[in-house]
Amino acid sequence: MSIVTIERKVLEKNDELALQNREVFQRHGLFVVNIVSSPGSGKTSILEQTLEHLKNKLHIAVIEGDVQTDFDAQRVAKFNVPVVQIVTNGGCHLDAKLVQDALASINLDGIKLLIIENVGNLVCPANYDLGENVKVVVASTTEGDDKPLKYPTMFRNASALLINKIDLLPYINCNLTELKTNALKINPKLKVFETSCTTKQGIAEWCTWLEKQV
Amino acid sequence: MHELSIAQNIVEIIHKHIPEAEWEKVASVHLKIGKVAGVVSDSLDFSFQAITAETSLRNTRLEVESIPFRVLCNACGVTTENEVGFTVCSECGSGNTKVLSGSELDITEIEIAEPAVKIS
Ligand SMILES: Nc1nc2c(ncn2[C@@H]2O[C@H](COP(=O)(O)OP(=O)(O)OP(=O)(O)O)[C@@H](O)[C@H]2O)c(=O)[nH]1
Ligand SMILES: [Mg+2]
Ligand SMILES: [Zn+2]
Numbered sequence: 495m496s497i498v499t500i501e502r503k504v505l506e507k508n509d510e511l512a513l514q515n516r517e518v519f520q521r522h523g524l525f526v527v528n529i530v531s532s533p534g535s536g537k538t539s540i541l542e543q544t545l546e547h548l549k550n551k552l553h554i555a556v557i558e559g560d561v562q563t564d565f566d567a568q569r570v571a572k573f574n575v576p577v578v579q580i581v582t583n584g585g586c587h588l589d590a591k592l593v594q595d596a597l598a599s600i601n602l603d604g605i606k607l608l609i610i611e612n613v614g615n616l617v618c619p620a621n622y623d624l625g626e627n628v629k630v631v632v633a634s635t636t637e638g639d640d641k642p643l644k645y646p647t648m649f650r651n652a653s654a655l656l657i658n659k660i661d662l663l664p665y666i667n668c669n670l671t672e673l674k675t676n677a678l679k680i681n682p683k684l685k686v687f688e689t690s691c692t693t694k695q696g697i698a699e700w701c702t703w704l705e706k707q708v
Numbered sequence: 709m710h711e712l713s714i715a716q717n718i719v720e721i722i723h724k725h726i727p728e729a730e731w732e733k734v735a736s737v738h739l740k741i742g743k744v745a746g747v748v749s750d751s752l753d754f755s756f757q758a759i760t761a762e763t764s765l766r767n768t769r770l771e772v773e774s775i776p777f778r779v780l781c782n783a784c785g786v787t788t789e790n791e792v793g794f795t796v797c798s799e800c801g802s803g804n805t806k807v808l809s810g811s812e813l814d815i816t817e818i819e820i821a822e823p824a825v826k827i828s
Contacts, residue, residue, distance in 0.1 A: 495822060497817050498726065500818060502815050504717050504718055505813060589713075617746055618710035647745070647746040647811075648746075
């Protein structure tokens with residue numbers, strides 16, 4: 495036997511492309527958010543609320559990632575912001591290459607905030623750096639309070655947690671304190687917001703925080 | 709199933725670092741995978757075997773070393789390990805900690821089988 499020692503990151507190719515994306519973002523003075531959650535937690539709904547709230551204050555562009563369809567891009571396009579849909583055709587996450595390709599079709603001049611909605615999946619997107627400044631994780635009350643313990647990686651790498659569908663709390667078995675405690679044990683630095691896209695609770699606070707990061 | 713895309717990355721790294729004439733002889737690939745890297749070793753193995761089955765890497769095995777999730781507490785100075793991935797110190801509860809390991813997804817060594825009898 496002979497042994498070749500190589501010591502490399504398995505995802506080094508993605509990391510290199512993410513670094514290139516990061517350079518592009520910096521050159522344009524862009525702040526980039528990568529939104530992740532399980533399918534249906536409310537990423538697009540939060541995005542809609544955020545655009546509604548911030549689009550007159552900030553120039554925003556959006557990249558949508560989905561396994562199939564451009565439904566989410568259509569929802570975002572109603573706000574008259576530049577939006578590109580990435581369809582992964584079965585792929586369970588966005589990677590830096592897909593984002594790089596999508597960037598080619600957005601005019602970034604003047605844009606201050608780029609929001610990337612990742613594919614609905616709490617596991618796979620965690621390993622793929624896109625070049626973003628922050629990851630934001632959305633967990634909805636209907637998913638239960640144990641999500642942070644089941645999918646710790648996503649919560650550990652995120653800067654903010656939006657506990658969405660807070661309006662549904664009276665109807666379901668979700669211990670909000672437990673959910674928050676679990677999330678903060680995984681990541682004590684997590685900034686936590688309680689939001690509802692139906693009652694708009696917490697949306698202003700979240701947008702204020704986001705605007706401050708930019 | 710991002711294990712499939714991770715397996716593809718492993719194949720690419722082997723192809724990049726080992727001359728094509730030796731691919732048939734790659735016996736194993738050594739990986740370090742952190743406890744909280746979000747990668748399931750069995751799925752990775754399954755994916756790797758599936759995509760290499762009919763290729764020159766069909767005899768290659770993945771050897772995975774699992775790396776514990778370890779946290780050093782800046783408050784009490786104790787290093788602890790836990791399975792879940794709690795970043796708060798399990799000794800004193802402080803959030804002022806540093807993660808020492810557990811997120812690795814590294815390829816460390818490629819082992820090449822030499823011919824059994826060497827003609828010298
Ligand atoms: N009651 C309630 N429903 C919500 C809230 N936010 C989103 N929803 C609903 O939840 C469903 C899924 O919302 P989306 O915004 O499409 O979720 P998503 O995370 O973008 O979904 P994918 O992109 O498919 O992963 C929709 O029917 C929304 O109307 C909320 O705060 N309260
Ligand atoms: Mg969506
Ligand atoms: Zn401690």
